[in-house]
Amino acid sequence: MLIQALNIPIVLLYLLAAVTYTAYFITQKQNLKNVPTLVLLASICFHCVYIIFLAKALGRFPIFTVFEVLTSATFLFAFVYLILEFFIKDKSMGVLIIPILLIFQFIAITGIDTIPKALPPQLEQLSRVTFGIHIIFMMLAYSGFAVAFIASAMHLLLAREIHQKRLGFFFSRIPSLELLNRLNASAASLGFIFATAGMLCGFLMATQYWGNPMPPDPKFISFFLTWVLYLFHLLARRKLGWHGERAAWLSVIGFLWVTVNLFVVSLFLTKLHLYV
Amino acid sequence: MQIYAIGLHKNNITNDTWEQAPANPQAIKSCCRTLSSFNISKESLLVISCHSIEIFALLEGDINKQKEILKKFLAKMLNLEESEQNVYFHNLEGPEAVRHFLNLALGVEPIAYESENDFLECASKGITLANEFGNADFVLNRLYQTAILLAAKVEQSGISFDHASIYQQIEDLMKKIFGSLESIAILLVGTNALSAPLLNSLQSKPLKDVFYIMSTSEYGTEFIALSEKQIVPPHELNDKLARVQVVLRMNQDSSEYFTSDNLHNIMAQRKNQPLLIANLDTTIIPEALLNRIYNLFVYDLNDFQNFETVSQSANKRTKDLIENELKDFFSWFYSKEHYRFGDIIGKSRLIEGVLELIARISQTNITVLIQGESGTGKELVAKAIHENSPRSKKPFVTVNCGALPETLLESELFGYERGAFTGAHDSKRGLLEEADGGTLMLDEIGDTSPAFQVKLLRVLQEGEMRRVGSTRSQHIDVRIIAATNKQLDGLVAKGNFRKDLYYRLKVVNIDLPALRDRREDILLLARHFIAHYSDKMKKRVTGLDNSASDIIMQYNWPGNVRELENAIEHAVALSIGHTILPEDLPTHLHRKEEHEVIPENGRVITLKEMEKQYITKALQHYRWDYDLVARALEIGRTTLWRKMKEYEIEKPSEH
Numbered sequence: 001m002l003i004q005a006l007n008i009p010i011v012l013l014y015l016l017a018a019v020t021y022t023a024y025f026i027t028q029k030q031n032l033k034n035v036p037t038l039v040l041l042a043s044i045c046f047h048c049v050y051i052i053f054l055a056k057a058l059g060r061f062p063i064f065t066v067f068e069v070l071t072s073a074t075f076l077f078a079f080v081y082l083i084l085e086f087f088i089k090d091k092s093m094g095v096l097i098i099p100i101l102l103i104f105q106f107i108a109i110t111g112i113d114t115i116p117k118a119l120p121p122q123l124e125q126l127s128r129v130t131f132g133i134h135i136i137f138m139m140l141a142y143s144g145f146a147v148a149f150i151a152s153a154m155h156l157l158l159a160r161e162i163h164q165k166r167l168g169f170f171f172s173r174i175p176s177l178e179l180l181n182r183l184n185a186s187a188a189s190l191g192f193i194f195a196t197a198g199m200l201c202g203f204l205m206a207t208q209y210w211g212n213p214m215p216p217d218p219k220f221i222s223f224f225l226t227w228v229l230y231l232f233h234l235l236a237r238r239k240l241g242w243h244g245e246r247a248a249w250l251s252v253i254g255f256l257w258v259t260v261n262l263f264v265v266s267l268f269l270t271k272l273h274l275y276v
Numbered sequence: 277m278q279i280y281a282i283g284l285h286k287n288n289i290t291n292d293t294w295e296q297a298p299a300n301p302q303a304i305k306s307c308c309r310t311l312s313s314f315n316i317s318k319e320s321l322l323v324i325s326c327h328s329i330e331i332f333a334l335l336e337g338d339i340n341k342q343k344e345i346l347k348k349f350l351a352k353m354l355n356l357e358e359s360e361q362n363v364y365f366h367n368l369e370g371p372e373a374v375r376h377f378l379n380l381a382l383g384v385e386p387i388a389y390e391s392e393n394d395f396l397e398c399a400s401k402g403i404t405l406a407n408e409f410g411n412a413d414f415v416l417n418r419l420y421q422t423a424i425l426l427a428a429k430v431e432q433s434g435i436s437f438d439h440a441s442i443y444q445q446i447e448d449l450m451k452k453i454f455g456s457l458e459s460i461a462i463l464l465v466g467t468n469a470l471s472a473p474l475l476n477s478l479q480s481k482p483l484k485d486v487f488y489i490m491s492t493s494e495y496g497t498e499f500i501a502l503s504e505k506q507i508v509p510p511h512e513l514n515d516k517l518a519r520v521q522v523v524l525r526m527n528q529d530s531s532e533y534f535t536s537d538n539l540h541n542i543m544a545q546r547k548n549q550p551l552l553i554a555n556l557d558t559t560i561i562p563e564a565l566l567n568r569i570y571n572l573f574v575y576d577l578n579d580f581q582n583f584e585t586v587s588q589s590a591n592k593r594t595k596d597l598i599e600n601e602l603k604d605f606f607s608w609f610y611s612k613e614h615y616r617f618g619d620i621i622g623k624s625r626l627i628e629g630v631l632e633l634i635a636r637i638s639q640t641n642i643t644v645l646i647q648g649e650s651g652t653g654k655e656l657v658a659k660a661i662h663e664n665s666p667r668s669k670k671p672f673v674t675v676n677c678g679a680l681p682e683t684l685l686e687s688e689l690f691g692y693e694r695g696a697f698t699g700a701h702d703s704k705r706g707l708l709e710e711a712d713g714g715t716l717m718l719d720e721i722g723d724t725s726p727a728f729q730v731k732l733l734r735v736l737q738e739g740e741m742r743r744v745g746s747t748r749s750q751h752i753d754v755r756i757i758a759a760t761n762k763q764l765d766g767l768v769a770k771g772n773f774r775k776d777l778y779y780r781l782k783v784v785n786i787d788l789p790a791l792r793d794r795r796e797d798i799l800l801l802a803r804h805f806i807a808h809y810s811d812k813m814k815k816r817v818t819g820l821d822n823s824a825s826d827i828i829m830q831y832n833w834p835g836n837v838r839e840l841e842n843a844i845e846h847a848v849a850l851s852i853g854h855t856i857l858p859e860d861l862p863t864h865l866h867r868k869e870e871h872e873v874i875p876e877n878g879r880v881i882t883l884k885e886m887e888k889q890y891i892t893k894a895l896q897h898y899r900w901d902y903d904l905v906a907r908a909l910e911i912g913r914t915t916l917w918r919k920m921k922e923y924e925i926e927k928p929s930e931h
Contacts, residue, residue, distance in 0.1 A: 085827040086910060158452065162449070162452065162453065162573060163573070164569075165575065165579040167448075167449075171448075171452060176452050176453065176454065177452060177453050177454075177455075177550070178453065178454050178455035178459075179455050185396060241544075241547035241549075242546035242548070243548055243549065243550070243570070243571065244548075244571050245570075246570070
């Protein structure tokens, strides 16, 4: 019951956070400075309580269906963002990130079942620990890619203004190109490391149960492509001197591919990855 | 009557001509004499700034003919040959001329690029010069004061111009591209007018490094602060380009390095780390291809000036300020009432200093103490401060502290509650409350009692007052201007005036000069009083005859301007012709000189002593022009020299 009762307030809190972040971004009123962060913090606290109760009701971590993964990923991503905001001391990224959280959580609450159901037969065979680690690493990887994407999108917007020599709206609101570039680099690298680890877990499980590290599944292939793309991103930075805008474009393309991978491949093509 | 400006900008004439013209004081001197001998303009002011030479003149009658004369005069001053007649003089008339003056004064015009204050300095020099040789009178003086006031207003409002705003824009851009300033190394290439202020701004910033590329010939004083390491010989440019983050090109030097081919290589060398190139000179023509190089940002001077963020609003605000001053000036100019009670007249250095001070402090809320003998115009000064301040729309209240007994003064000033004392049937607002938001002038502050001074101090320090008989303090916002004709420091020493109040009042001290200390203003003032009173009495008096003006020049004027005004009123009333004759003046003015030679109870001075005094006076009178003094004394120049040496008369060093 409590879980259903929390559904709406959490979505509303994320909505309020999205509104306050946007309002602060546009008006830049210094007396509103801490409001968005406080609202987000409240959302995260409620969300934490929600996940604890959900896990209790289900008797397991809520990462076994698409919707469970969505709400956990939202929680993790919100948490990662909050830490990031604390370190870079800039709120402009929230404008793009919080609406994503809002949408994820909204989709999640439409499909979450609080009564534990029997899991699909493939999942029953898997080691829960390895599976959990696999999922968490993948969620962290996606968070990293998302942060890299948002930093890159802002980088491109700001760079465009600077190139066109019409310094206006974004110039006064977005942090420096240097910071965005560094953020893009480190988020993409971290995402890549988690993706690699998550993939290794996946191989491990696949070998254990199918005796083949790469069963012929579209999800394996598409995610491998994602991995190659981010590998290229890291190498291009080091070897080709691709910083700033070029690296930003790589992150944007990478994340668009990730989105396709998440929704199209996972929902319609794959047989093995019924969850995300 | 119209204000007219004629001038030449530096870029209109060859450098040689430019350099020889203003640098030759002898030429200017003779030219100014010529100008006054033309006798065409009522007033004229020659202004020589670093970028232009301008004559501002007040013309009457056939303006076109006079324009031609002025043009010829300017050409002569610059030694322009007939063949150089294609030189472009700009002619401006009326509001345009005045706007030009104000624009120049604020450094808004591109020609006064180097610093805002340059022109004011030049204008002030020009006025001094014109006073000496030409005749800049009160109209142009007023214009000059308007310019000073405007400069103060601009400073107050935080509108900034040229290099400061351009530098700010560059800094914003650097911060947006590279993050913090600490990571940025800057390379300046070449020099131009912006270099020195820019370098100043850069040196106060926490930059990683500043390098300077220049040939040794450009090594000017502004670069002394740079260390050896920071000055880079031109052939090492490529090397540095690969390392720095920002390049500021001040002129087109070393343009061979800024081709797209070379920069492609440079960017490869620096592994595509971003580079910002700012072209800060209009002569630089950047290659169009540069914009396509990856991670290279190229900005031109135009791009900075077009930044809507800073410059447009500032420009608009300045424009508005100038337009307002212009309107004020012309409504005054066309009112034909050049003598107004709210105005202070004078062209002497002393009064000019006072006016400059008024202009500078009027924008603030600072407490002012005005000291001066009676009749020197203390109230005019207080009024001028009020009218030029942001409080001008609020009331200006004057209280004469000497005229009222202490208790009455207190209830007048602070007001009282009902029943505070016998006869207080109703509560009453005090003058302090009346003046809330405005200015309160306390005249004769030296005559107040210590008890009253304590209460006043509280108002000044806390901004709070209490009505007589009230227990409630209330907050008031009043600017206090105190005035006195006594020497306050003397009163403080004797213990009749509180020291703390004295220092609190004396934040800014304006000492009004006595009229005898600014004799050059006497005739000027007399002329205005004559115009005023002849108009008022429907008479046609236009001036003083020579002996009458001698008399008023010699007189000591213990009652200062007020006495002069009364004397002129008296004379205008008595006069029957167009000029005032000595007998029209009040009789006490005639009694003079005899006392000076042999003082009533003093010793008789020696002939030598007398000669010394007389020569000194003559020298002062002719402003140390030995030719004129020798001629006036009817002695030879060498004799004058010998006597000066004998009596040890020395020319005082420049003020």
